[in-house]
Amino acid sequence: IANYMVFHPFTSLTFWGSTLADYGVSYLFILYLYEKFGGAPLISALVQEQANGIEGIENTLAAFGYSDTFDEIFDDWTIANYLDDTRVNDRYGYNTLDIGTIDSWGYSIEYALQNFWGIDPFEVPIGFYSSWFFGSPQPYTAHYYRFGGQPTLRTALDGDDTAGNPAYSGTYEWYSDAEAWAWRSFYQTFTIPAGGATLNFYTFYEIEEDWDYGYVEVYDHDTGEWYTLDDPGMPTCVFPDEYEACMVDYVAHGQDNPNTPDGREPTDYEDAGRWHAFTGYSGDWILVSMDLSPFAGHTIDLYFTTWQDGAFTLQMMYVDDISIPEIGFFDDVEAGEDGWTSTGWYVTDGIWDNNWEATLIESLWQPTARYPNPERWHARKLLGEMHMLVDNATESGEITDIPTTPAESRRTQVLIVSNRSDHIITADYWVELTN
Template structure:
């Protein structure tokens, strides 16, 4: 290992210690990009350690961090999960670790840096991790914990670049645990367990319980299904999100829904053995709704979340009745007209397209009109409308009333839709430059690898000069790749589980049967005699939506036991 001397070549060739260059850095608080100058201060076998020229870090501290990285963090993670991209976009096998003051994050992995600048204008064109130099001291446990977390992201990008954020973040938290550092956010989740596991918020300040949820779920998954050494199979699984976990679990004869239900119980019960507990940690949900008397309430909650009711009722027998909504919306609106509309779908690192031919021959001018509703991660994800007049070889992105050319972090490929429309808005785009030609028209939705929201919805598409009006009630002449023609309604699924605690200290778990309309009941016999208390766990289980599930719950005295 070498420190700053200005004369020693990096190990195995490459950059010299003392090399100075500019870097793009993202401000994650206000979604902007700026440039700093940094100098290569330490070179280790597998990494370059740069420091912002406006920051002073000691050689000793950096070498301590590099020593732990090379001796423990990197080899353990590579053995279990795989390696980063090598030699990478820059042709150099080393990872770059840049130390610079960051806002709103202790560190981050820059996936945009994996691309040449011709594709992403703010790419640093290398495999790269950013570490906050204002709060973290190299070599400390806090620093090394963040470094391990971000290294997993770099590995995951190479193994499966399109993975959903909730899995990626959960794996990063699990990976740092496995190399000796604590997962910070579990308590945030245990205090707020009714957050959607497979959703990641766009508000950084709201992310702590989501980190905790994904962290704890991955720890549970590793413990009960294959061990940490098998988690590399999940990282390499090319299917993303729940589908990827489902395929991983298929090797163990388990389904995602069943594992999720067991996990929800384990987070309250934490039994000494079996599926309802953890062998290596003490876990206890801290947010429950106490019920001391008869109850009737209507409420809603996110999908793939858990809500706990602690029933501590007066002596006697009771009947629990549940009625959940039979359906749930896919997005937070209704179609503009009729029963159907086109939807981009949702997910991280997706590129959804909806394409059709237009014959504009014989026209001297043309206009595209359509109605749209969208909820898109502002400044990071975009939707576009584009036209090709060369058979799809090249595409020209169209400008509209609601598009923007602003490009704060380099993710906007032209003039795109981003942020929240707030309502259905009518869009109009000039097609006159293509009049007289046969062209292809395309709607497209592109997301990055972190947050995604409800997406982009289109309805009532028209080219008046062509006499074309498409109300999106049928597929018609469109070719969809990622887009879906939806009625904005999915079947809602629920699971209800009872954790029954006996007066003798025993516990048992049973599921409440629900019919096809999500209606069911359970008799709770012997409070104050056989039963001390019962914890009801409610879990909505509908995939493909971020919309909440509604239900009505009642508990009344009576029943024959």
């Protein structure tokens, strides 16, 4: 919990980043569901619900008679994580832990804002991009901006309309998608001429380094053997370099994916000396060239495949502009699947809509038995809240006539900003304060 309090600006609720803060944010949200929406029976049903993520939570809530949406709960939960105060509204705090006490090692979001990430705009007008301070957040990452001691204010938000990875050329590309234990391919049958051939394609990938993989498989109809292909012009790396695309010929962490058939696991290829794969980050679209001459005169099935373990996941892999010049084959994906068979990959423009939201809360520090002194200002009582109306077309909005909060009043305004989108890609936003 303490890690999430400190590193909340970099921690998404819906993306597992394998840090202590990810454990903290997950625990807090499940605890919140437990306290506010049905206790142990609901959590048990959630574990048994077949759908994952947001869909699974909303399905479970509906089965228990709740009409609350995930976004509505997320909004209340972000306020609860800051205030942890149930005096005005039970939704805005916890009953079974006290943020700011030993339960969170004394840390709170308010304390983190004052001592780590505070962007206190005591002079206006002021404006800034989120990337200047916290980087570009993933969806369902809550950013908090505190301010006070100002005359009546206006705050405005303008977020990126979309996020994603556009096609290398044209409009469309193949995308693997990403999911725990996913094993996905798209493939097509080719006859390789006697003189050999070369497979060329462009790819962009962001793959969990040394845990997940993207690769090209070949099934040789003439021999009944399976292979993965190497790009001889791309370096083979011992450790993937985030600044240089490379291919690996080892499996760092051997695991069996329950969805992968025997003989086609990465470890099977490695044992046969036939393992070549992408992992890590390509940095941008890169051109890949692979020699098909070993299959000269043969009929082959050519697969683009991704393999994932059961935990952390990144975007995985995109493919565009596939060609085998020697047989006159070129596919820029503009015609859709067009002869390919897919088992999970799909054709997309690579662009996802964003859904920015912002809530302004005003709180008052009041000494309590738990917090008699103002050093950390944990004891905050909600005085009011205002929800920004964000235009879905422009992803922009504003809140006007924010009341003055003189310094001696012990009142503070906090703007909570997040992107409520069902993807895992980062996006930026601009926020400003004016009189």
